[in-house]
Every structure is written in structure tokens, then in C-alpha cells.
Amino acid sequence: MTQGVRARQRAATRQALVREARRLFAERGYAAVGLPEIVGAAGVTKGALYHHFEGKAELFRAVLEEVQREIGDRVAAAAGRRAEGWDQLLAGCREFLVAATAPGVQRIMLVDGPAVLGWHAWRALDEAHSARHLADALGALVAGGVIVEQPVEPLTRLLSGAMNEAALWLANGKEGAAPLEETWGVLARLLESLRAR
Amino acid sequence: MTQGVRARQRAATRQALVREARRLFAERGYAAVGLPEIVGAAGVTKGALYHHFEGKAELFRAVLEEVQREIGDRVAAAAGRRAEGWDQLLAGCREFLVAATAPGVQRIMLVDGPAVLGWHAWRALDEAHSARHLADALGALVAGGVIVEQPVEPLTRLLSGAMNEAALWLANGKEGAAPLEETWGVLARLLESLRAR
DNA sequence: ACCTTTCGCGTACCGTCGGTATGTGAACTC
DNA sequence: GAGTTCACATACCGACGGTACGCGAAAGGT
Numbered sequence: 274m275t276q277g278v279r280a281r282q283r284a285a286t287r288q289a290l291v292r293e294a295r296r297l298f299a300e301r302g303y304a305a306v307g308l309p310e311i312v313g314a315a316g317v318t319k320g321a322l323y324h325h326f327e328g329k330a331e332l333f334r335a336v337l338e339e340v341q342r343e344i345g346d347r348v349a350a351a352a353g354r355r356a357e358g359w360d361q362l363l364a365g366c367r368e369f370l371v372a373a374t375a376p377g378v379q380r381i382m383l384v385d386g387p388a389v390l391g392w393h394a395w396r397a398l399d400e401a402h403s404a405r406h407l408a409d410a411l412g413a414l415v416a417g418g419v420i421v422e423q424p425v426e427p428l429t430r431l432l433s434g435a436m437n438e439a440a441l442w443l444a445n446g447k448e449g450a451a452p453l454e455e456t457w458g459v460l461a462r463l464l465e466s467l468r469a470r
Numbered sequence: 471m472t473q474g475v476r477a478r479q480r481a482a483t484r485q486a487l488v489r490e491a492r493r494l495f496a497e498r499g500y501a502a503v504g505l506p507e508i509v510g511a512a513g514v515t516k517g518a519l520y521h522h523f524e525g526k527a528e529l530f531r532a533v534l535e536e537v538q539r540e541i542g543d544r545v546a547a548a549a550g551r552r553a554e555g556w557d558q559l560l561a562g563c564r565e566f567l568v569a570a571t572a573p574g575v576q577r578i579m580l581v582d583g584p585a586v587l588g589w590h591a592w593r594a595l596d597e598a599h600s601a602r603h604l605a606d607a608l609g610a611l612v613a614g615g616v617i618v619e620q621p622v623e624p625l626t627r628l629l630s631g632a633m634n635e636a637a638l639w640l641a642n643g644k645e646g647a648a649p650l651e652e653t654w655g656v657l658a659r660l661l662e663s664l665r666a667r
Numbered sequence: 668a669c670c671t672t673t674c675g676c677g678t679a680c681c682g683t684c685g686g687t688a689t690g691t692g693a694a695c696t697c
Numbered sequence: 698g699a700g701t702t703c704a705c706a707t708a709c710c711g712a713c714g715g716t717a718c719g720c721g722a723a724a725g726g727t
Contacts (some may be wrong), residue, residue, distance in 0.1 A: 279723060283675065304501070304585070307667045307713060319715085320676045329714065381588075386586035388501070392577075392642050427653040431632040431660065436633020439624065446587050456624040465629065466663030476694055480704065504684060516686085517706050524687065 279324055286346075287325050289315040299377035303385040321443035333389050337398060340382050347372045352406065359419055362410045363464065367457055368434060369403060373440035374453065383437050404433050414467075421469045428467075435460070438447045484522050486512040492533045496574035500530055500582040530578075530586050534595060537579050542599035544569045549603065556616055559607045560661065563633060564654055566600060570637035571650065580634050601630050611664075618666045625664075632657070 276284075293314035297306040308329060311321050322406045338393040351368030373379060394433040400408075408429045414420040428437050446452060473481075490511035494503040505526060510520050523529045548565035549558040570576060584592040597605075605626045611617040636653050641647060 277724075279674070282723095284676080302585070302588075308715090309713085318677050320678075322676095323715075324675060384584045384589055387581045387638075388499070391499075392581055392638055396639075396642070398482075421659075423656050423659065424652045425637065425641075427649070427656045430635050431653070431657060434635020434638075435628040435632040438627050438634065441584075441589055441631075442624075442627045445593070452624070455621045456628070459620055459624045460628060462618075462620065463660060463663070465661070474695070476703070483668095505686090506684085515706050518704075520686075521703090521705060666721080 281372050283325075286315070286321055290317070290322060290325060290332065291335050291339060294332050294381070295339065295377070295381065298333065298336060298381050298385065299344055302380060303389050313370065316421060330389055333385070334394075334398075337381055337386050337390070337395075338402075339400035340378055341398055344372050344378070344382070345406065347414065348403055348406050352410070358410065358460055359468070362407075363461065365406055365410060366460065366464065368437055370440060370453065370457060371462070374443045376444070378421075379441050379444045382426075383441055398445070399433070404429065418469055420467045433463075473486055480522075483512070483514055483518055487514070487519060487529065488520060488536060491529050492536065492574070492578065495530065495533060495578050495582065500526075500586050501578060527586055528583050530582070531591075531595075534578055534583050534587070534592075535599075537575055538595055538599035541566065541569050541575065541579070542603065545600055545603055549607070555607065555611050555614065556665070559604075559611060560658065562607060563629075563657065563661065567637060567640070567650065567654060567657070570633070571640045573641070576638050576641045580638055588628055596630070601626065604630055615666055617664045629661075632660075 283285065294306075294311050297311060297314065300306075306399065308319055308322060312319050317322075322332065322434065326335065348365045348369050351367045352365035355364050373382070383418070386398070390398070411429055411432075412425045415422060415425055440461065443453055443456060487508065489510050491503075494508060494511065497503075505516055505519060508529070509516055512518075519529065523532065545562045545566050545634035552558045552561050570579070583595070587595070605622065607639065608626055608629075609622045612619060612622055623666065640650055640653060
């Protein structure tokens with residue numbers, strides 16, 4: 274299982290490219306960062322980049338997948354710490370708000386993502402990671418009668434969009450945790466209204 | 471008040487540029503459309519474009535403002551046809567869903583908008599047109615005790631984001647009006663839950 | 668141990684893009 | 698009707714994303 278020099282170097286180069294690209298994309302946005310700057314920061318040349326990725330958009334895709342995986346894992350972990358389905362939904366949503374507000378996330382995941390990859394492809398990535406947990410949780414709660422009967426897919430999109438926009442608003446607005454708690458309060462009230470009575 | 475040949479030609483050129491740019495941006499996205507193609511379709515040259523706009527991004531801004539104004543007007547008109555505040559909110563939200571689902575709108579307004587102009591600038595435009603109506607309506611309803619007391623700004627962002635994402639989902643998904651009605655049903659239930667009891 | 672192949676990456680080059688500087692002729696001004 | 702303005706067109710520029718090709722070291726076979 275010990276990998277050779279080749280494979281190790283290959284992995285290191287790819288990591289460096291993704292890491293530096295993520296940093297630069299998060300700082301200044303996809304369009305404002307050129308390939309020369311990325312490969313320079315990673316200490317390689319464009320030849321290396323095009324050996325690992327099909328182009329700039331594919332590199333961005335790799336960056337986005339990394340970000341999405343991080344967020345998705347955090348949401349799943351937060352939900353996993355709760356026993357009941359309803360508590361898992363609340364904890365997951367709250368953790369998403371907190372995680373997606375962290376610096377170096379929203380611009381890649383919520384602004385450039387859909388524009389660079391197209392909404393379809395972005396949606397597929399979002400679905401595969403963070404949004405999937407939301408859909409699963411909502412589906413289970415509706416099936417279990419905890420949430421009042423209604424189509425799950427539109428509900429998932431509505432809530433996902435609400436939280437995405439909230440994350441952008443929180444991250445780009447005034448500093449401080451007060452707006453976060455305020456927003457969470459409003460969101461929690463919305464979620465609470467879904468419960469069957 | 472009759473304008474001279476100069477002013478008339480100027481207005482016509484600007485209109486042609488915005489019209490063709492809107493068509494192309496809606497079809498293929500901001501990044502995939504070059505200035506040569508836009509000015510060619512408009513029957514002018516880059517000299518004309520840079521005489522009217524500071525650059526490609528400014529041209530896009532003009533396009534986005536036109537789209538936003540259309541949507542905002544439609545929402546305001548739909549709301550204006552109702553007498554009571556609550557009915558105005560419902561009619562406005564429903565009209566937004568319908569209007570924003572029309573072809574040639576979402577990509578410019580919801581996908582490329584934030585990426586090209588930055589989220590701050592996009593937010594300002596959104597606020598000045600469609601989102602403003604939502605904030606006003608919610609504020610009035612909260613002040614009037616129709617909606618349960620809660621911070622209006624976060625609520626506005628959450629609902630705005632929910633409807634934006636829903637519009638994207640509807641426009642990029644399967645055809646037909648069934649999903650629209652389904653989505654509206656879920657959204658209407660969410661809105662209903664805001665009412666004070 | 669040597670030869671061959673693979674492959675990870677560097678170098679050099681290309682078309683096109685957004686942007687700018689400058690020219691020009693027709694419409695306005697007085 | 699001479700001078701000025703202005704709405705463009707023309708010509709050109711650096712930089713960008715992308716491609717073709719070369720090279721040297723690691724991997725694999727005998």
C-alpha cells in the first residue's frame with residue numbers, strides 16, 4: 274500500500290493546485306483570478322495544471338467539490354449528534370448557517386458555483402452533498418408524520434434557497450453574531466411551522 | 471421637446487446593444503458571449519459599445535436593471551390588484567414565481583448577476599426593484615399585527631432566497647405547470663404560517 | 668544491470684478576448 | 698457657414714485560456 278514517488282508527487286501537485294486555487298477564488302472570485310497566478314502560487318506551471326484538469330472550470334469544480342464536502346460533513350456531523358429526527362433537522366440547518374457563513378465559502382459555493390458550472394451541474398453537486406441531507410431529513414419527517422403532508426422536493430428547494438441566501442446575507446453584512454442568531458430565530462420559527470399539530 | 475437626429479440615433483444604438491446583449495446573455499450566459507458577437511448582432515462596433523458603457527460588466531448591469539424592472543413591475547402590478555395587505559403579499563409572491571420562471575430571466579437575474587457584479591451590487595439592484603416590495607409588504611404586515619412579531623430583514627432575505635431558488639428549480643426542471651402549482655402550494659403554506667393567530 | 672516505456676510536468680506558442688487610443692464625418696451651435 | 702461637438706468606426710494592445718510538443722526521471726520488463 275506504500276505508493277511510489279510518482280503517485281506521491283502527483284497527489285502533492287494536485288493538492289497544491291486545488292489549495293491555492295481555492296484560496297484565490299475565495300478571495301477575488303473565479304473570473305478575477307488567472308491561471309498564471311494560480312500555478313505560480315502552487316509552484317508549478319500551466320503544463321501541470323492541464324495534466325491534472327481539463328481546464329480552469331474543471332479546477333474550479335474540484336475546489337467546489339472540496340468545499341461542498343466540508344459543509345456536507347459538518348452538517349451531517351451536527352445532525353448525527355442528535356437522537357430524534359426533528360432535532361437532527363434543526364441542528365443540521367443551524368450548522369449549515371454557521372458553516373456556510375465561514376469566510377472563503379459563500380463566494381465559491383453560492384456565487385461563482387452556478388455561474389461557472391451552470392445551474393444544472395451546480396445543483397447536482399449541491400444535491401450530492403449538503404442538500405441531500407436536507408431532502409432525506411424532510412422526507413423522513415413527512416413520512417413519519419412529524420411534518421405535515423406536502424411535496425418534499427419543492428419544500429427542500431425552498432428551504433435550501435432560503436438558507437443559501439441567508440448565508441450570503443450574513444457573510445456579506447455587518448459583523449457580529451447577533452444577525453446570525455436573529456436569522457436563526459426566524460428560520461427556526463419557519464421550520465417549526467412545518468410540524469404537524 | 472422633439473429630439474434631434476443625434477439623440478434619436480443614440481437612443482436607438484443603446485437600445486439595440488442592450489436588447490441583443492440580453493438575448494445572448496440569456497441564451498448562453500455572460501462569460502460565453504464575447505463583445506464582438508454582441509456588437510455584431512446590434513449592427514455596430516466596439517467603439518459604439520464603449521461610447522455608451524464603461525465595459526462589458528456595465529452593459530450587463532444595464533441588462534440586469536431592465537430585467538429587474540420588468541419583474542418588479544409585474545410583482546407590483548399583481549399586488550396592486552388586491553385590496554388587503556395579506557392578499558397583496560400572496561399575489562406578489564405568486565406573480566414573482568411565475569414571472570421569474572419565464573425564459574430569459576433566471577440566468578441573468580439569478581445566476582450571472584451576483585457573479586458578474588458581485589453579491590453586494592447585485593443585492594442593491596435586487597433591493598431597489600423586486601425585493602423592496604417584499605420587504606415593504608412584510609414590514610407593513612408585521613407592524614399591523616397580521617404577521618407574528620419578528621425581525622423583518624432576515625425574514626425578507628429568507629423568503630427572497632427561497633423564491634429565487636424555487637424559480638431556478640422550476641425553470642431548469644421538467645416542463646409543465648404542475649411543479650409550479652405544487653411549489654406554490656408549499657410556499658403558500660409557509661407564508662400562511664407567518665400569520666398571527 | 669540495462670533497456671524501454673510511462674508519465675508528470677515544463678516550454679513555447681496560438682487565437683481570442685476585453686479594453687484603449689485615435690481618427691472621421693455628420694449633426695448641432697452661433 | 699465656420700467652428701464645435703459628438704456618435705461612432707478603425708486599429709491596435711496586453712493578457713488570458715488553451716494546445717502541441719519536448720524532456721527527464723521513475724516504473725516495469727528481462
